[in-house]
Every structure is written in C-alpha cells, then in structure tokens.
Amino acid sequence: xxxxxxxxxxxxxxxxxxxxxxxxxxxxxxxxxxxxxxxxxxxxxxxxxxxxxxxxxxxxxxxxxxxxxxxxxxxxxxxxxxxxxxxxxx
Numbered sequence: 001x002x003x004x005x006x007x008x009x010x011x012x013x014x015x016x017x018x019x020x021x022x023x024x025x026x027x028x029x030x031x032x033x034x035x036x037x038x039x040x041x042x043x044x045x046x047x048x049x050x051x052x053x054x055x056x057x058x059x060x061x062x063x064x065x066x067x068x069x070x071x072x073x074x075x076x077x078x079x080x081x082x083x084x085x086x087x088x089x090x
Contacts, residue, residue: 005085008078015071019064026060029053 033053 002085005078005081008074008081012071012074012078015067015074019067019071022060022064022067026057026064029057029060033057 033050
C-alpha cells in the first residue's frame with residue numbers, strides 16, 4: 001500500500017469519526033426534544049428552548065448530509081484506487 005491509499009483511508013476514518021460524533025450529539029438533542037402543547041405564557045420559555053433544540057438539530061442534519069456525501073465520495077475514490085493498484089496500472 002502506498003502513501004496515497006493510506007492517506008485516503010485516514011481521511012475516511014476521520015470523516016467516519018466526525019459522523020459518529022454528530023450522530024451521537026443529534027441523538028442527545030433528540031432526547032431533549034419534546035412534543036407538547038404550550039397553553040399559557042408562563043410556559044413560553046419552554047417553547048423557546050424547544051425552538052432552539054429544533055434549530056440545532058436542523059443545522060446538524062445539514063452538516064451530516066455534507067459529511068455523508070463526502071464519506072460516500074471518499075469510499076468510491078478509495079475503492080477506485082484499490083482496484084487500480086490491484087490491476088497494476090499505477
């Protein structure tokens with residue numbers, strides 16, 4: 001295995017670790033999110049907290065999509081490099 005292949009594998013491992021951390025954080029935020037009806041103004045602070053949690057989850061979901069796309073592209077590139085090296089072209 002040459003340096004290019006190992007470098008790609010390391011980048012893939014970093015992307016995987018980042019995705020795992022983001023999934024765990026999103027799971028923690030989802031546990032705090034509640035489905036309830038707020039009836040009076042005394043509970044308005046609860047509505048603000050839930051809006052903040054939903055906003056964080058939506059931003060985190062966008063980042064997860066980007067990391068997932070990058071992870072998929074890197075996986076295809078690693079597979080291509082592995083095939084090319086196996087065929088002895090490079």
